[in-house]
Amino acid sequence: xxxxxxxxxxxxxxxxxxxxxxxxxxxxxxxxxxxxxxxxxxxxxxxxxxxxxxxxxxxxxxxxxxxxxxxxxxxxxxxxxxxxxxxxxxxxxxxxxxxxxxxxxxxxxxxxxxxxxxxxxxxxxxxxxxxxxxxxxxxxxxxxxxxxxxxxxxxxxxxxxxxxxxxxxxxxxxxxxxxxxxxxxxxxxxxxxxxxxxxxxxxxxxxxxxxxxxxxxxxxxxxxxxxxxxxxxxxxxxxxxxxxxxxxxxxxxxxxxxxxxxxxxxxxxxxxxxxxxxxxxxxxxxxxxxxxxxxxxxxxxxxxxxxxxxxxxxxxxxxxxxxxxxxxxxxxxxxxxxxxxxxxxxxxxxxxxxxxxxxxxxxxxxxxxxxxxxxxxxxxxxxxxxxxxxxxxxxxxxxxxxxxxxxxxxxxxxxxxxxxxxxxxxxxxxxxxxxxxxxxxxxxxxxxxxxxxxxxxxxxxxxxxxxxxxxxxxxxxxxxxxxxxxxxxxxxxxxxxxxxxxxxxxxxxxxxxxxxxxxxxxxxxxxxxxxxxxxxxxxxxxxxxxxxxxxxxxxxxxx
Numbered sequence: 001x002x003x004x005x006x007x008x009x010x011x012x013x014x015x016x017x018x019x020x021x022x023x024x025x026x027x028x029x030x031x032x033x034x035x036x037x038x039x040x041x042x043x044x045x046x047x048x049x050x051x052x053x054x055x056x057x058x059x060x061x062x063x064x065x066x067x068x069x070x071x072x073x074x075x076x077x078x079x080x081x082x083x084x085x086x087x088x089x090x091x092x093x094x095x096x097x098x099x100x101x102x103x104x105x106x107x108x109x110x111x112x113x114x115x116x117x118x119x120x121x122x123x124x125x126x127x128x129x130x131x132x133x134x135x136x137x138x139x140x141x142x143x144x145x146x147x148x149x150x151x152x153x154x155x156x157x158x159x160x161x162x163x164x165x166x167x168x169x170x171x172x173x174x175x176x177x178x179x180x181x182x183x184x185x186x187x188x189x190x191x192x193x194x195x196x197x198x199x200x201x202x203x204x205x206x207x208x209x210x211x212x213x214x215x216x217x218x219x220x221x222x223x224x225x226x227x228x229x230x231x232x233x234x235x236x237x238x239x240x241x242x243x244x245x246x247x248x249x250x251x252x253x254x255x256x257x258x259x260x261x262x263x264x265x266x267x268x269x270x271x272x273x274x275x276x277x278x279x280x281x282x283x284x285x286x287x288x289x290x291x292x293x294x295x296x297x298x299x300x301x302x303x304x305x306x307x308x309x310x311x312x313x314x315x316x317x318x319x320x321x322x323x324x325x326x327x328x329x330x331x332x333x334x335x336x337x338x339x340x341x342x343x344x345x346x347x348x349x350x351x352x353x354x355x356x357x358x359x360x361x362x363x364x365x366x367x368x369x370x371x372x373x374x375x376x377x378x379x380x381x382x383x384x385x386x387x388x389x390x391x392x393x394x395x396x397x398x399x400x401x402x403x404x405x406x407x408x409x410x411x412x413x414x415x416x417x418x419x420x421x422x423x424x425x426x427x428x429x430x431x432x433x434x435x436x437x438x439x440x441x442x443x444x445x446x447x448x449x450x451x452x453x454x455x456x457x458x459x460x461x462x463x464x465x466x467x468x469x470x471x472x473x474x475x476x477x478x479x480x481x482x483x484x485x486x487x488x489x490x491x492x493x494x495x496x497x498x499x500x501x502x503x504x505x506x507x508x509x510x511x512x513x514x515x516x517x518x519x520x521x522x523x524x525x526x527x528x529x530x531x532x533x534x535x536x537x538x539x540x541x542x543x544x545x546x547x548x549x550x551x552x553x554x555x556x557x558x559x
Contacts (some may be wrong), residue, residue, distance in 0.1 A: 001035045004108045005074060013102045013109040015083075015125065017116055018133030019199065021171030024112040027133075028079050037077035037108065077108045084113040084121065095124065102127045115199055117317075135170020135503035138162075139496070139514040144172070145179045147525035154183040162497075169202075170503040198223045200235070202503075205313050207236075208243060208305040211500055216302040227298065233261060236304060242316035242451050243309045256304040263297025311451075312506055318444070319431040319451045337391040341384065348383040368396035411443040411452075411466040423459055430455040480505060484515035486527050491515050 003010050016024040032039045042052075083098065102109055116125060142165040149156060160182060168175035198206060198219060206219025225232050236257060244250040338357070345356040360382075368375035372393065379389050413435075416427070428434070431444050431452050443452055449466045457464045480493040482505070491513050493505045504510055518524045 001031050001037070001077075001108060004037075005035055009106075010108075010129075013105075013111060013128045015116070015128035015130045016110065016112045016133060017114070017130060019114060019135055019170065019202070021168075021173035022133045022136060023172060024133060025079070025081055028077075028110040028112065031110075032077045032079075036074050038075070039079050040076050041079040041081060075107055077110065078105070080109065080111045082113060083111045083124070084115055095120075099123060099127055115201075117200070134507065134510065136168075136172045136175075137170070137502055137504060137510075137513060138165040138168075138498035139519065141165040141168055141170075141172060141175045143514055143519060143524050143528065145175060146519075148176065148179065149183065150522065152183070156183055166498055166501040169501070200225065201314070201317060203232070204235070204239065204317065205503065207302070208309050208313050209506070210305060213302055213306055215500075216305050217299065220298050220302055227294070230264070233257065233264070233301070236301075239316050239320050240304075242320045243311055243313065244307070245310045245450070249307045249310070252307060253304050256300055256306075260297050260300035260304070263293060263300050267293050267297060314507055315431075316451075319455070321429070321455070334391075337387070341388045341391060344383050344385065344388060348381075364392055365395045368392050372396075407462065408465045408467060411449060413438070413440040413442050415440055416460070419460075426459050427456065430459065432456070482513040483511055484518055485512040486518045486524065486531060487515065489515045489517065 014028075016027060018024055029039055078101075080098065098111075111124075111128060113121075116130075142161060145156075145161055145164065149161075156179060161179070164175055164178045164182070168178070203219055203223040203225055206222070207216050210216040210219065220227065223232070225235075240250060240253050240257070244253055338361070339353070341361065342353040342356040345351075345360050346353045349356065349360065351359075364375060364379060367378060375392065375396075376389055379392060384392075419427075424434075427441070432441050433444050434441050443449065443466065453464055453466055482491040482493060483489070484491060493499050493502070496502070496505075496513075499505060505513075514524070514528075518527070521527070
């Protein structure tokens with residue numbers, strides 16, 4: 001926003017990403033108000049087609065608005081809310097229109113989204129400055145609600161205020177709404193517990209950061225991920241090696257996961273078959289699904305996360321490749337391609353498809369691996385089509401083995417040889433960032449270097465090791481220590497009464513919280529806001545000239 005006020009058009013838009021109720025839209029509106037921009041908003045109720053986007057931006061591109069003729073008006077700012085919902089059938093062309101607008105827009109653009117982890121948002125993230133927002137901690141929510149009640153002259157029992165802060169799950173909007181409802185209704189009793197729908201990360205956090213089977217089962221009850229499909233099972237399957245490094249814990253978790261998979265099979269519902277190509281997408285001829293067995297499968301699934309995890313859940317989500325869901329689609333396509341190839345070979349050689357699969361296809365793959373031209377001639381003689389030849393070529397390719405001399409790198413800054421765009425993207429997804437100005441790579445988070453080493457070694461096809469930084473005493477002891485933002489006192493998270501409900505106390509980058517002494521202070525919020533407000537720079541006055549007679553810069557002439 002400052003660059004726009006200085007007439008320096010940034011090359012990217014701003015994308016605010018975070019769960020509902022953490023202030024994404026409010027932050028965008030507040031920034032526009034501070035910098036005197038008029039907000040043109042497209043919210044979730046609009047249809048995000050290419051035509052609708054162009055119609056919205058038509059007045060934004062015009063400089064002849066009423067705000068342009070005021071003293072403080074600087075033009076328009078476009079706010080696109082919840083852009084992660086653009087990709088429905090009725091939003092055809094919406095993503096392309098948004099990307100085109102970002103590149104060519106003469107006005108600042110701010111976008112908000114709840115979750116952009118899917119690959120279909122990669123182009124959007126490249127075109128934006130991504131600003132992640134996390135859930136608000138219960139102590140900050142309690143401090144804010146205390147301030148609001150004091151300003152409004154209302155009173156709510158402390159037990160109720162703490163429960164609202166505890167059960168809001170970092171959602172500042174729901175906390176303020178609940179406090180307002182309780183204060184205006186005059187009810188001093190506790191409200192019923194707020195229901196919620198957990199997204200992917202919230203479900204995993206509730207499953208693996210829980211303090212017992214009951215909390216893990218509750219997270220499964222509140223998840224928005226469909227529990228009658230394999231999506232959650234595949235996600236957990238990919239994350240377990242990154243969450244548990246102890247062999248006994250990992251074996252126990254996989255045993256519980258296999259029990260859940262058996263339970264899903266006993267239910268008998270259709271699982272992960274909707275995207276299969278013919279003939280594998282035919283409906284199953286099973287009996288009516290036994291939905292009464294689904295709670296048994298969910299109980300097994302909840303027991304996966306009963307053991308304390310060895311690594312941070314957020315970091316595991318960032319570094320895990322999450323290949324299972326992709327492998328399902330690729331495996332299904334491979335089955336269809338293999339079935340088609342065996343059918344062609346069986347027809348040409350007068351044999352069964354099963355015999356062609358076991359006695360002909362392996363030799364064809366070996367021939368393609370040694371001599372592609374000769375393999376193509378043989379495949380054509382067996383009446384194979386071009387897509388069958390493409391399949392044989394893909395089967396003949398092998399992954400490079402990790403070998404050669406090892407290399408020890410500094411995780412905070414190291415250089416790699418040029419490897420092309422595809423491998424660069426793989427490196428970025430492995431939890432590594434790149435500084436274009438210095439030409440160096442760096443590991444984003446240093447709390448799980450083992451998984452980053454493994455993925456980078458596979459990409460580089462040679463062993464890679466990172467130097468381990470010195471660990472702080474608090475990390476060695478397994479304790480999480482925060483610092484009070486107001487007075488700087490140390491706050492052990494294990495001693496906090498909100499630790500079981502704090503959604504972000506395990507994130508290492510969040511170093512600050514609010515201590516008990518600050519919470520007890522009636523002026524705590526004012527001190528917090530004062531520390532957040534930057535001090536205004538002192539006016540520079542030439543020596544010998546009084547401040548009141550200092551010359552002012554000539555006003556900019558209006559056209």
